[in-house]
Structures are given as structure tokens and as C-alpha cells.
Amino acid sequence: MSVMNTKIFQRSVKICAALTASVLMMTSSANLMTSSAYSRAGTSSYNRSVTFDTFPAAVNGGEPIRGVDISSILAIEEAGVVFHDDKGNEEDIFRVLYDHDVNYIRVRVWNEPNDGKGHGYGGGNNDVKTACEIGRRAAKYGMKLLVDIQYSDFWADPAKQTRPKYWASHDHNTLSGEIYKWTTWVLTAITEAGGDIGMVQVGNETNCFFCGETDMYKICELFASGNKAVRDFDRNILIAHHFANPAKADHFYWYAKIMNECKLDYDVFAASFYPYWHGTPENLTNVLSTIGNTYNKYVMVAETAYPYTSDDSDGFGNTISQWSTGVDLDYDISVEGQAESLTDAFQAIANCGGKGIGVFYWEPAWLGVSGISQSQQRDNWDRYGSGWASSYASEYDQDVTSAGGSSFDNQALFDFRGYPLESLDVFTRIYPKKNKPEIKWKTRLYGDLDGDGSLSRSDLTLLKNAVIKKCKLDDEQFAVGDVNADKKVDINDIILLDRYLSNKHGSGMDLIGKSRSFELK
Known part of the structure; x- marks a missing residue:
């Protein structure tokens, strides 16, 4: 530019x-x-297409x-x-x-x-x-x-x-x-x-x-x-x-x-x-x-x-x-x-x-x-x-x-x-267009940081270590570790997951144990 x-x-x-x-x-x-109401902000009736009649096969597939x-x-x-x-x-x-x-x-x-x-x-x-x-x-x-x-x-x-x-x-x-x-x-x-x-x-x-x-x-x-x-x-x-x-x-x-x-x-x-x-x-x-x-x-x-x-x-x-x-x-x-x-x-x-x-x-x-x-x-x-x-x-x-x-x-x-x-x-x-790569999905439970399909004290340990910087979470771990959905992983998530594992249910735990979908290439 x-x-x-x-x-x-x-x-x-x-x-x-x-x-x-x-x-x-x-x-x-x-x-x-x-404005808080959603609508596509710009509408257009313009819809002309373009076709590359001759395109080199060696470029971009x-x-x-x-x-x-x-x-x-x-x-x-x-x-x-x-x-x-x-x-x-x-x-x-x-x-x-x-x-x-x-x-x-x-x-x-x-x-x-x-x-x-x-x-x-x-x-x-x-x-x-x-x-x-x-x-x-x-x-x-x-x-x-x-x-x-x-x-x-x-x-x-x-x-x-x-x-x-x-x-x-x-x-x-x-x-x-x-x-x-x-x-x-x-x-x-x-x-x-x-x-x-x-x-x-x-x-x-x-x-x-x-x-x-x-x-x-x-x-x-x-x-x-x-x-x-x-x-x-x-x-x-x-x-x-x-x-x-x-x-x-x-x-x-x-x-x-x-x-x-x-x-x-x-x-x-x-x-x-x-x-x-x-x-x-x-x-x-x-x-x-x-x-x-x-x-x-x-x-x-x-x-x-x-x-x-x-x-x-x-x-x-x-x-x-x-x-x-x-x-x-x-x-x-x-x-x-x-x-x-x-x-x-x-x-x-x-x-x-x-x-x-x-x-x-x-x-x-x-x-x-x-x-x-x-x-x-x-x-x-x-x-x-x-x-x-x-x-x-x-x-x-x-x-x-x-x-x-x-x-x-x-x-x-x-x-x-x-x-x-x-x-x-x-x-x-x-x-022309080719088929786009398929985006596949997998699910993981909120709170399941170790990815074993269940919630346990090992997940809580991982969460604690991440908060005190003893380990770094990958993108999926961060997403499921953010159990209160505030876009942060901190002491509040530790408290909520600990209460959930101790059967001390209360407010703020609605997501814990529920599935979260992730895209995979």
C-alpha cells in the first residue's frame, strides 16, 4: 500500500x-x-460475476x-x-x-x-x-x-x-x-x-x-x-x-x-x-x-x-x-x-x-x-x-x-x-471455483482441559498451573477453561470449576460440563 x-x-x-x-x-x-440491532449494514443489488475463461492450471490449483x-x-x-x-x-x-x-x-x-x-x-x-x-x-x-x-x-x-x-x-x-x-x-x-x-x-x-x-x-x-x-x-x-x-x-x-x-x-x-x-x-x-x-x-x-x-x-x-x-x-x-x-x-x-x-x-x-x-x-x-x-x-x-x-x-x-x-x-x-477444503468439527466439554472427555481434579490442576503461568494453554484449552465466558482464564474460573467438582453448585456454572464445538481442518 x-x-x-x-x-x-x-x-x-x-x-x-x-x-x-x-x-x-x-x-x-x-x-x-x-446501533445494536443487526442487519447487513450495506445492501446492494449489484451481483455481476466474473469468469476467468483461461486460467493456468499451475497457479492456485x-x-x-x-x-x-x-x-x-x-x-x-x-x-x-x-x-x-x-x-x-x-x-x-x-x-x-x-x-x-x-x-x-x-x-x-x-x-x-x-x-x-x-x-x-x-x-x-x-x-x-x-x-x-x-x-x-x-x-x-x-x-x-x-x-x-x-x-x-x-x-x-x-x-x-x-x-x-x-x-x-x-x-x-x-x-x-x-x-x-x-x-x-x-x-x-x-x-x-x-x-x-x-x-x-x-x-x-x-x-x-x-x-x-x-x-x-x-x-x-x-x-x-x-x-x-x-x-x-x-x-x-x-x-x-x-x-x-x-x-x-x-x-x-x-x-x-x-x-x-x-x-x-x-x-x-x-x-x-x-x-x-x-x-x-x-x-x-x-x-x-x-x-x-x-x-x-x-x-x-x-x-x-x-x-x-x-x-x-x-x-x-x-x-x-x-x-x-x-x-x-x-x-x-x-x-x-x-x-x-x-x-x-x-x-x-x-x-x-x-x-x-x-x-x-x-x-x-x-x-x-x-x-x-x-x-x-x-x-x-x-x-x-x-x-x-x-x-x-x-x-x-x-x-x-x-x-x-x-x-x-x-x-x-x-x-x-x-x-x-x-x-x-x-x-x-x-x-472458476474448486471445492473448498472441508471444515470438520469436534466437541469438548467446558472444564475438560486435559481432553479426556470427563471433568476431574487433573483439569483443575491444569487450570491452576495456567493461571500462575506454570504452563501455557493452547487455544482449545483456553476456550474450555474460560468456564464463565468472560474471555479470560483467571482465579474466577478456578473457583467455579473447584465448586463444580466439589458438588457445590451455584451461579456462574451453567457452562461447565456442556459441549463446546471446535473446527478442525
């Missing part, structure tokens, strides 16, 4: 305009955020990539954002995406997005550990992973490609070696954690700018180190190079030409395509199909988004709204307009013939917590990294002057309360 620090923060006039718009819309936003980038999801969840399914029930967002036929997850990876003192830089705090967890959760639902390695400690985009702190003094050859080693380590860690890597991006929006280097020939030498690491790790993983703004067609053709001159070994030429900035779908098709056919590369959209409202959920202001100037708002700012924009992006790639492989929607769930104050939102941005930046990022990025939130919440595919919009249904209308 051409991230907020380059699209907004370097343009102070736009910040002021966005924040002013945010204040003007505060009343209507508050009404939306505090012969199925178009229906992808989303939810890199910020762990920080968002930690801050308290909750997601729901189409029926209004609270649900794991990965399950919601699975139910809407999303088959690929994109995740950005930064080297050391923190100050070394326990404070993350924000933007999801996307270190390798975070990518591992996102990859693990995606694999549970049969989703492949596009690992977007940015080779920076924070946002990398056309205007900013700052080297990681520990690489700052490296000469070209040393930097090349570090890129190889880092790439290998990232892929190893994610794979060992259970992620199913299908593609790797070597760099993010590298418009003749990468890891501090601005000479395209030297950039290709650095690219080659990352590419070799991927090939050495697993030759079945696709390698992508990513550039922004296909409206500048001559620039795209030049990037592809130089990479070909340098005999760069890669598979996918990827574009950011935000229609309010980056031209028409017809131009996108023309530019990418020309590159794909000329150099025998697959092509795709690595990032796209469009607003469904001009309201704002977290008091930070929006990158794009009805008040934006100097942009092309060719679609209505509505759920229907958002659905049409995403469908057109898929159609543009499908029109690239056998070279087009799919589309990723950027940060469709990047929300603030509904119904809390501005000061609480700001605390979340610093504490959890759930906004675009924490105040601690200022040591690395000079454009960070304070913590900031999400300027893309009005472009999400979920409303401000975490309910899916009908524009999320676009993914269900992209063809």
Missing part, C-alpha cells in the same frame, strides 16, 4: 481536510456505531486468487474489534472470509517494527511472529499465503523505502547477503508455524526504489538475492514483484524491461490499483496484459480498495471520501459502488487472458473499536498497534508526529461494528 505516511502525512492540507470531514460526520457515525490483505488483524482483535457472520453471530474473521470464498491471505512482514523496549511501531506491528500466526490461522481454512516481505522496519511504498535499522550501514554486497538470509528465515519460520506459502513478494511498491537504493539495475541485484532465497527454499512458491500506479504505463513498461534485461527470475508482475488514483480498469488490462505477454509473466492486482461511505469510525479521518479532491471517484461511494469497483478489478485481470491470476483487496477489516472515545482509540493505537502508527514509530519514521488510526475504515468490507457488507459477496462470484 502507498501507506498513509506518504499519501496523507506528507500532505498536511489533506490531513486537515480529512479530519474536518471526520468531525462533520461524527454524529451520523456515532449513530451507526452504537487452477482457481483464480480471491485474496485479501488482513495484515493488521491481530492488533485489531487485541484492541477489541469483533467480527460477525452473515447471520449476525460473532465469528472468527478467517471463517467469515472462508464462507465468502476467499482463498488467499496476504500479510506484510517488517524486520523489527519496534523500539527495542517493548513498544511496537503500529500498523499491525507486523513482525515475523505476527505473520506466523496469521499464516497458521489462514491454513486452518485452506487459504494460501502471499508473504509480502517489505525489507524495512515500517511502511514501504513508492515514496519511502527505509532500510531496517540493523542494515543501515551495510554496503551493497553485504545488504544483498542479508536479504537472502532474511528471506530464508521468514519463509522457514512461517512454514514451521503451519502457514501454507503460495507466493512471496520481494519488496512492496518498489517503483525504482527499494531498501534505500534508487538505481534500478542495483535494485535488480538486490531483488535477485531475495528471489534466489525463495527458489532455494521451495521452487513451487511463486515470486512476485510489485509496483504502484499502472496509469503511468511507461513506468511499468520500463520496470518490466529492466528486470528482463537483468534476467531476473520471477513469476508475477503485480500492481497496486486504487481506481481513484490509478486510472481505469481498461488501462489496467492493457498495461498488465502487454507486460504479461511480452515477458511471459503472470499478472495480478496486489492491492485495491474503494469506499462504501464517507463516514469515519475512529476519529482519524479518511484517505478518500466524497470531499476528496484531485481523485477520480468513478463509482458511487456506496456498498454497490464498492462492489462494482472490486468486480471491475477482477474483470480487468480476467481480461488479461491466461496471464491474469487474481486480485487482493487491501485491509478490508481495518476498523477502530466501535463506541469508544477518541482518547481510548488513541490509547489502542499506541498499546496494540491497531492504527497506522504508534507514537513510538517517530524514532524510525520522521513523518510520525503522534499515534494515528485507520484512514481506510470507510473502505473496509465490514461495517464499523464488524458486520460483513454485501460487497464481500463479490468473492463468491469469481469463477
Whole structure:
């Protein structure tokens, strides 16, 4: 993404305009955020489908990539954002995406997005550990992973490609070696954690700018180190190079030409395509199909988004709204307009013939917590990294002057309360489709921490040890150990389970001994 620090923060006039718009819309936003009755917040009669008539069998099992980038999801969840399914029930967002036929997850990876003192830089705090967890959760639902390695400690985009702190003094050859080693380590860690890597991006929006280097020939030498690491790790993983703004067609053709001159070994030429900035779908098709056919590369959209409202959920202001100037708002700012924009992006790639492989929607769930104050939102941005930046990022990025939130919440595919919009249904209308992996279920009793099918003192011992940090519970153990359903495992659960085992029945024990269902891949 051409991230907020380059699209907004370097343009102070736009910040002021966005924040002013945010204040003007505060009343209507508050009404939306505090509504308790469930209905799908955005309805749309737009239901056009897209079929990739020719699709390479070697890519994604012969199925178009229906992808989303939810890199910020762990920080968002930690801050308290909750997601729901189409029926209004609270649900794991990965399950919601699975139910809407999303088959690929994109995740950005930064080297050391923190100050070394326990404070993350924000933007999801996307270190390798975070990518591992996102990859693990995606694999549970049969989703492949596009690992977007940015080779920076924070946002990398056309205007900013700052080297990681520990690489700052490296000469070209040393930097090349570090890129190889880092790439290998990232892929190893994610794979060992259970992620199913299908593609790797070597760099993010590298418009003749990468890891501090601005000479395209030297950039290709650095690219080659990352590419070799991927090939050495697993030759079945696709390698992508990513550039922004296909409206500048001559620039795209030049990037592809130089990479070909340098005999760069890669598979996918990827574009950011935000229609309010980056031209028409017809131009996108023309530019990418020309590159794909000329150099025998697959092509795709690595990032796209469009607003469904001009309201704002977290008091930070929006990158794009009805008040934006100097942009092309060719679609209505509505759920229907958002659905049409995403469908057109898929159609543009499908029109690239056998070279087009799919589309990723950027940060469709990047929300603030509904119904809390501005000061609480700001605390979340610093504490959890759930906004675009924490105040601690200022040591690395000079454009960070304070913590900031999400300027893309009005472009999400979920409303401000975490309910899916009908524009999320676009993914269900992209063809051809293969059978989705079956999600199997198993049951376990509340209080049965040892998994033996009954409740006993051994379960209580496990619970006590977890509370005093002598052992760590896995996800299932945590769920059945939270016998009072307060989303915590603590002394209160110990007291309730002890009373139950001692036949001292009372209030708060309704769940103990009842079945809880778990999904298994």
C-alpha cells in the first residue's frame, strides 16, 4: 500500500481536510456505531460475476486468487474489534472470509517494527511472529499465503523505502547477503508455524526504489538475492514483484524491461490499483496484459480498495471520501459502488487472458473499536498497534508526529461494528471455483482441559498451573477453561470449576460440563 505516511502525512492540507470531514460526520457515525440491532449494514443489488475463461492450471490449483490483505488483524482483535457472520453471530474473521470464498491471505512482514523496549511501531506491528500466526490461522481454512516481505522496519511504498535499522550501514554486497538470509528465515519460520506459502513478494511498491537504493539495475541485484532465497527454499512458491500506479504505463513498461534485461527470475508482475488514483480498469488490462505477454509473466492486482461511505469510525479521518479532491471517484461511494469497483478489478485481470491470476483487496477489516472515545482509540493505537502508527514509530519514521488510526475504515468490507457488507459477496462470484477444503468439527466439554472427555481434579490442576503461568494453554484449552465466558482464564474460573467438582453448585456454572464445538481442518 502507498501507506498513509506518504499519501496523507506528507500532505498536511489533506490531513486537515480529512479530519474536518471526520468531525462533520461524527454524529451520523456515532449513530451507526452504537446501533445494536443487526442487519447487513450495506445492501446492494449489484451481483455481476466474473469468469476467468483461461486460467493456468499451475497457479492456485487452477482457481483464480480471491485474496485479501488482513495484515493488521491481530492488533485489531487485541484492541477489541469483533467480527460477525452473515447471520449476525460473532465469528472468527478467517471463517467469515472462508464462507465468502476467499482463498488467499496476504500479510506484510517488517524486520523489527519496534523500539527495542517493548513498544511496537503500529500498523499491525507486523513482525515475523505476527505473520506466523496469521499464516497458521489462514491454513486452518485452506487459504494460501502471499508473504509480502517489505525489507524495512515500517511502511514501504513508492515514496519511502527505509532500510531496517540493523542494515543501515551495510554496503551493497553485504545488504544483498542479508536479504537472502532474511528471506530464508521468514519463509522457514512461517512454514514451521503451519502457514501454507503460495507466493512471496520481494519488496512492496518498489517503483525504482527499494531498501534505500534508487538505481534500478542495483535494485535488480538486490531483488535477485531475495528471489534466489525463495527458489532455494521451495521452487513451487511463486515470486512476485510489485509496483504502484499502472496509469503511468511507461513506468511499468520500463520496470518490466529492466528486470528482463537483468534476467531476473520471477513469476508475477503485480500492481497496486486504487481506481481513484490509478486510472481505469481498461488501462489496467492493457498495461498488465502487454507486460504479461511480452515477458511471459503472470499478472495480478496486489492491492485495491474503494469506499462504501464517507463516514469515519475512529476519529482519524479518511484517505478518500466524497470531499476528496484531485481523485477520480468513478463509482458511487456506496456498498454497490464498492462492489462494482472490486468486480471491475477482477474483470480487468480476467481480461488479461491466461496471464491474469487474481486480485487482493487491501485491509478490508481495518476498523477502530466501535463506541469508544477518541482518547481510548488513541490509547489502542499506541498499546496494540491497531492504527497506522504508534507514537513510538517517530524514532524510525520522521513523518510520525503522534499515534494515528485507520484512514481506510470507510473502505473496509465490514461495517464499523464488524458486520460483513454485501460487497464481500463479490468473492463468491469469481469463477472458476474448486471445492473448498472441508471444515470438520469436534466437541469438548467446558472444564475438560486435559481432553479426556470427563471433568476431574487433573483439569483443575491444569487450570491452576495456567493461571500462575506454570504452563501455557493452547487455544482449545483456553476456550474450555474460560468456564464463565468472560474471555479470560483467571482465579474466577478456578473457583467455579473447584465448586463444580466439589458438588457445590451455584451461579456462574451453567457452562461447565456442556459441549463446546471446535473446527478442525
